[in-house]
Amino acid sequence: MCSMELLHPRVESIYRDHHAWLQAWLLRRLYNRNDAEDLAHDTFERLFTRQDVTAVREPRAMLTTIAKGIVVNFLRRGALEATYxxxxxQLPQDYALSPEEQALVLEDLVEVDRRLSGLPSLVRQAFLLAQLDGMRQAEIAAELNLSRATVQRYIAQGLHACCFEWTEA
Incomplete structure (x- = not known):
């Protein structure tokens, strides 16, 4: 955090009164003190940059809500990284990526995952069946009990979310 004397008194109060509690709450969920410290920092940063802190009536409830979302994203990214x-x-040595290339690909995967997670479940499922499993639209329609036109629309939505919005981000 930045110097406390530069902060609004309400911000200072919320941080001082709830920081240790939030770190303990996160530690019980993550079992790692460093991760709990990092995510507590991220939670307060999000609270102080996105909320009118003077209007927060129940700081712990607000902090818990923010922290839950941060934890979900953190765990999701961890699972994605582990799989990656x-x-x-498993790649043959001839196809090995440099550490820099690995980091770039991982960042792209995280971004694609974030974008796909914002889609409705059936849209995401239809898109992934087409892109990852190579299923044809008719097969996806039968698998998901949808019309072929709906499958086409869902695949287009997935492509739009993953590809066309990329330059807008």
């Missing part, structure tokens, strides 16, 4: 590195280990 497992797959990298």
């Amino acid at each position: 590195y497992e797959l990298l280990m």
Whole structure:
């Protein structure tokens, strides 16, 4: 955090009164003190940059709500990273990526995952069946009990979310 004397008194009060509690709350969920400290910092940063702190009536409830979202994203990213590195280990040496390339690909995967997670479940499922499983639209329609036109629309929505919005971000 920045110097406390520069902060609004309400911000200072919320931080002082609830920081240790939030770190303990996060530690019980993550079992790692460093991660709990990092996510507590991220939670307060999000609270102080996105909320009118003077209007917060129940700081712990607000902090818990923010922290839950941060924890979900943190765990999701961890699972994605673990899967990604497992797959990298299976690649033949001729296809090995440099550490810089690995980091860039991982960041892209995290961004695609974030974008896909914002789609409705059936849209995401239809898109992934087409892109990852190579299923044809008619097969996806039968699998998901949808019309072929709906499958086409869902795939287009997935493409739009993953590709066309990329330059807008």
